[in-house]
Amino acid sequence: MSLKTGIEFESETGTDQKHETHESDGNLLPVCVSPEVQNTIDKVLSSDDPLDKADFNPIDYINGIFPTEQSLSNIDDVLNRMKAKIRQLDEEIRVVVRGQNNVEKAGKEALEEAKQVIAQLTSRIIEMKAQAKKSEQMVNEITCDIKQLDNAKKNLTSSIIMLNNLHILVEGVDKLEEATQKREYAQAAAILQSVVDVLNQLENHKHIPHIRVLAHKVETIRLKLAEQIIADFHSTFEGPNSKHSISHNQLRLLAEACLVVSSLxxxxxxxxxxxxxxxxxxxxxxxxxxxxxxxxxxxxxxxxxxxxxxxxxxxxxxxxxxxxxxxxxxxxxxxxxxxxxxxxxxxxxxxxxxxxxxxxxxxxxxxxxxxxxxxxxxxxxxxxxxxxxxxxxxxxxxxxxxxxxLNIYVDAQSENLSKLIEQFVDEYQKTKNNEILSAEVFPSAGILFTQYKHCLVQCVQLSTRKPLVSLTTTFQKYLREYAHRILQNNLPRVGGPSLATSSLSSGGVLSAATSAAGILQSLLKEGEVTRFTKSELCQICSILLTSNYCLETVQQLEKKLQEKVDPAFVDNINMKGEQDLFHGIITSCIQMIIQDIESGCEPAFNVMIKTQWSTVETPIGQSAYVTTITNHLQQIFPFIRENLQEARKHFTQLCNKFAVIFIPKFINNLFKCKNLSQGGAEQLLLDTHTLKKVLLELPGWESVVKTAPGSYTKTVIKGMTKAEMILKVVLVPCERIESFIENYNKLLPDSDENELHKILDMKGVRRAEINLLLEAYRNAPKGDSKDIHEAIQNNIDHESSKIKRLENLIKKNVKV
Incomplete structure (x- = not known):
C-alpha cells in the first residue's frame, strides 16, 4: 500500500477535521476557536499560508505535498524546510515573549506614576473647592452690602424727591395765591399745572396732614380762579364798558385766563x-x-x-x-x-x-x-x-x-307725474291711427323712468327716511297708471279701435289677470274667424317690449330704493305688485298673439274636418290644409320673432305656449275626422309627420339660428308623437279584440276609455263592437310603464321609417 493510500485511510478513520489539531498523548486533538476570535486573528495576521487557515487539515496538507509515491523521494528536503521554519518561529516567539516582559515592567512603572499624578490633582481640587467656598461667602457678603446701599440710595432719593416736591408744592401754593390775587394768569397757569402734577405724584401720601392741608388749599385756589375768571369774562363782555371796544390788555388777560381754565x-x-x-x-x-x-x-x-x-x-x-x-x-x-x-x-x-x-x-x-x-x-x-x-x-x-x-315735495312730484301720464295719453291719441311697421319700446317709458331717476336723486339729498318711502308709493301709483292707461288700454281689438276698458274700478287699477281675460274673450266671437293686422301685431309686440322694459327697470328701481333708504325703512320698499302687473301684461300680449296664430289655422282645420277621409284610397302627398297651416305659421313666426328681438326669452315663451295649445287642438280635430279608410288614416299620419317637422323648425325658420329651444322641442315631439300613435291605432285592425287592445295599450299607455271611444269613432266601428272593445279594454291588464314607453319608442322609430318609405312612394307617384 502506498503512503497516499495509508494517509487516505487515516482520513477515513475520522481524523479529517476542518479545524486545527494538536497532539496530546500521542493523538491529534482539534483546537476549537470561536468565530469572533478567528475573525480577529484573520484581521491581525493576514496570511495565505495553508497552515494559518482555520480549517487546516494536516492529512490534506501532506497529500498535497506528496501527491504520488515518486514525490516521497524529496521527503528529507521537506523535513529540513519544516524544521528550519519551526526554528524561525521559535525564535520569533522568544523575541515576543522577552518584549512582553519588558512592556509589563514599563507598564507597571507608568501606572505608579499615574497614581501619583492623580493623587496630586485630587489634593489641588480639594484646595480649589475650599478657596471657591471662601470666595462665594465673600461675594454674598459684598452683595448684601450692595443691596443695603441700593435700598439706602433708593430711600434717600425718594425722600429727596418727596422733600423737593413738598418744597415745590409749598412754594407753588404761595406763588399761586399771589398770582391769583394779582390776576397774573400766565404765571398762575404755569404754576397751577406744576402744582397739579406734584399733587398727582403725592397721591399716595395725602394721608400726611401737611400734604392734605396743602391739597385742600390748592383746590380752594382752583375754585377761586374759576369764579374769578368767569367774572372777568362777564365783566369784559357784559359790563358797563363792554359797549366800547375791548382793549388789547383785556384780550391778553382773558387769553392767559383760558390757559388757566385748561388746567381747571x-x-x-x-x-x-x-x-x-x-x-x-x-x-x-x-x-x-x-x-x-x-x-x-x-x-x-x-x-x-x-x-x-x-x-x-x-x-x-x-x-x-x-x-x-x-x-x-x-x-x-x-x-x-x-x-x-x-x-x-x-x-x-x-x-x-x-x-x-x-x-x-x-x-x-x-x-x-x-x-x-x-x-x-x-x-x-x-x-x-x-x-x-x-x-x-x-x-x-x-x-x-x-x-x-317734504310731503309738499312728494305731492308736487305726484302732480308732475300725473301731468306726464296725461301727456303720454294725449300723444298716443294723436298717433294711434298711424300704421306701425316694426315693434319698439315706447319712448314714454324711458321718459317716465328718467323722471323717476331725477326725483330719486333729489329726494335722497333731502331725506332717506319717510319722505323717500312716500315717494316710492307715488312711484308705484304712476307705474300702475302707466301700465293701465298706456299699455293695457292700447292693446288692439280685432276689427275695431283700441281696447279701452274702465280705467279704475272702485278707485283702483284693474288687475292684469282680469284685463287679460276680458281681452281674450273679446277677441273671437263664436263662429267667426278674425285676425289682427300686421300693424296691430306690431302694436302688441311694442306693448310687450315696453312691459318687459318696465318690468326689468322696476326691479332695478326697487333695488336702488332699498339701497338708498334708511335701514329702518327697507321693509317698506316693495314693488312686487307692480312687477306682477307688467308681467301680466306680457302674458296677455303673448296670449293675444297665440290666439291670432290659432285663428289663422281655423280655416285649415275646418277643411281638415270636412274632408271625406273614407274615400281616400292612397296617400297622394301633403294635404291642402297642411299646406295652408304651414304657410301661415312660416309667415307669421319670423314676423313675430323679428319684432321681439329685444325680448328673446318672451319669444321662446310664446313658442312653448303655442305648442302647448296648438297640438291638443290638432289632436281634437283629428278626433273629429270620422270613418277613416286605410288610405285616409295613412294620409293623416303623413300630414301629422309633416306638421311635426314644420313645428320643430318653426322657431328658427328663416333665421341664422336654426336650433329650437329644448323645452319647445320636447313639447312638440311628445305631443305630435301622441297624434301619430293615435293614427297608428286607427290603422290597427280591430277584428281580433285582444290583439287590438294589447296594441292600443302599448301605443297609448297613458290613454283612457274616453279616448279609446273617440278613436273607435274615427275608425267607424259600430256601436255593438265599440261596447265589446271598451269592455275588453277595462278588463285588460296594464303593462309596466317602462316596457310600455320602450315599446312606444320602438313603434315611433318603426313608424318614422314607414313614413319615410311612404313619402318616397308618394314622390314617385307624383312624378308618374
Missing amino acids: DSRVKHDILTWFVNLELLEYKALFQENQDIAWLDKIEKRYNWLKKHLMEFEDRFGKMFPIDWEVSECIAIEFCKVTANELCKVMSNRLSEINVKLLLYAIGKTVTFENLLTQRFSRSISYERKDIKQISFSGLISHCFEQH
Whole structure:
C-alpha cells in the first residue's frame, strides 16, 4: 500500500477535521476557536499560508505535498524546510515573549506614576473647592452690602424727591395765591399745572396732614380762579364798558385766563364756552325772530351770510384769545345750526300755508350747500391743526327740519307725474291711427323712468327716511297708471279701435289677470274667424317690449330704493305688485298673439274636418290644409320673432305656449275626422309627420339660428308623437279584440276609455263592437310603464321609417 493510500485511510478513520489539531498523548486533538476570535486573528495576521487557515487539515496538507509515491523521494528536503521554519518561529516567539516582559515592567512603572499624578490633582481640587467656598461667602457678603446701599440710595432719593416736591408744592401754593390775587394768569397757569402734577405724584401720601392741608388749599385756589375768571369774562363782555371796544390788555388777560381754565375742571371750560357762544348768537336770535320778514324761507341765505360774516369778525377779534383746541368757531357754528333748525321749524309751522315746493327746494338747496361748506371748512381746520379730534359732519344739522314738510315735495312730484301720464295719453291719441311697421319700446317709458331717476336723486339729498318711502308709493301709483292707461288700454281689438276698458274700478287699477281675460274673450266671437293686422301685431309686440322694459327697470328701481333708504325703512320698499302687473301684461300680449296664430289655422282645420277621409284610397302627398297651416305659421313666426328681438326669452315663451295649445287642438280635430279608410288614416299620419317637422323648425325658420329651444322641442315631439300613435291605432285592425287592445295599450299607455271611444269613432266601428272593445279594454291588464314607453319608442322609430318609405312612394307617384 502506498503512503497516499495509508494517509487516505487515516482520513477515513475520522481524523479529517476542518479545524486545527494538536497532539496530546500521542493523538491529534482539534483546537476549537470561536468565530469572533478567528475573525480577529484573520484581521491581525493576514496570511495565505495553508497552515494559518482555520480549517487546516494536516492529512490534506501532506497529500498535497506528496501527491504520488515518486514525490516521497524529496521527503528529507521537506523535513529540513519544516524544521528550519519551526526554528524561525521559535525564535520569533522568544523575541515576543522577552518584549512582553519588558512592556509589563514599563507598564507597571507608568501606572505608579499615574497614581501619583492623580493623587496630586485630587489634593489641588480639594484646595480649589475650599478657596471657591471662601470666595462665594465673600461675594454674598459684598452683595448684601450692595443691596443695603441700593435700598439706602433708593430711600434717600425718594425722600429727596418727596422733600423737593413738598418744597415745590409749598412754594407753588404761595406763588399761586399771589398770582391769583394779582390776576397774573400766565404765571398762575404755569404754576397751577406744576402744582397739579406734584399733587398727582403725592397721591399716595395725602394721608400726611401737611400734604392734605396743602391739597385742600390748592383746590380752594382752583375754585377761586374759576369764579374769578368767569367774572372777568362777564365783566369784559357784559359790563358797563363792554359797549366800547375791548382793549388789547383785556384780550391778553382773558387769553392767559383760558390757559388757566385748561388746567381747571372741564365744567369750567364748558360753562364759559356755552355762555360765550350764546352771547355771540344774541344778535342773530334778535335779528331773525320768527315774526320778522327776514326770517322767512325766501331769505334763508341771509341767515347763512350772517354766520359767515360773524365768524370772520370773531376770528379777527377774538381768534387768538382762545386756545386752538377749544375750537370756538366750530362751537359757534354748531350752536348756530341748532338754533337755526329750531327757528325754521317754528317759522314753517306758523306759515305752513305759504310753503310751496319751489320755495321749499330753494331753502333746502341753500341749506345743504351751507352745511357742506361748514363741513369742508372745519374738516380742513381740524385735520391740519388737531388731527386727534374726531371730525364733525354738519350734514343734516339744519336740513333735517325740512323733513316733516317734504310731503309738499312728494305731492308736487305726484302732480308732475300725473301731468306726464296725461301727456303720454294725449300723444298716443294723436298717433294711434298711424300704421306701425316694426315693434319698439315706447319712448314714454324711458321718459317716465328718467323722471323717476331725477326725483330719486333729489329726494335722497333731502331725506332717506319717510319722505323717500312716500315717494316710492307715488312711484308705484304712476307705474300702475302707466301700465293701465298706456299699455293695457292700447292693446288692439280685432276689427275695431283700441281696447279701452274702465280705467279704475272702485278707485283702483284693474288687475292684469282680469284685463287679460276680458281681452281674450273679446277677441273671437263664436263662429267667426278674425285676425289682427300686421300693424296691430306690431302694436302688441311694442306693448310687450315696453312691459318687459318696465318690468326689468322696476326691479332695478326697487333695488336702488332699498339701497338708498334708511335701514329702518327697507321693509317698506316693495314693488312686487307692480312687477306682477307688467308681467301680466306680457302674458296677455303673448296670449293675444297665440290666439291670432290659432285663428289663422281655423280655416285649415275646418277643411281638415270636412274632408271625406273614407274615400281616400292612397296617400297622394301633403294635404291642402297642411299646406295652408304651414304657410301661415312660416309667415307669421319670423314676423313675430323679428319684432321681439329685444325680448328673446318672451319669444321662446310664446313658442312653448303655442305648442302647448296648438297640438291638443290638432289632436281634437283629428278626433273629429270620422270613418277613416286605410288610405285616409295613412294620409293623416303623413300630414301629422309633416306638421311635426314644420313645428320643430318653426322657431328658427328663416333665421341664422336654426336650433329650437329644448323645452319647445320636447313639447312638440311628445305631443305630435301622441297624434301619430293615435293614427297608428286607427290603422290597427280591430277584428281580433285582444290583439287590438294589447296594441292600443302599448301605443297609448297613458290613454283612457274616453279616448279609446273617440278613436273607435274615427275608425267607424259600430256601436255593438265599440261596447265589446271598451269592455275588453277595462278588463285588460296594464303593462309596466317602462316596457310600455320602450315599446312606444320602438313603434315611433318603426313608424318614422314607414313614413319615410311612404313619402318616397308618394314622390314617385307624383312624378308618374
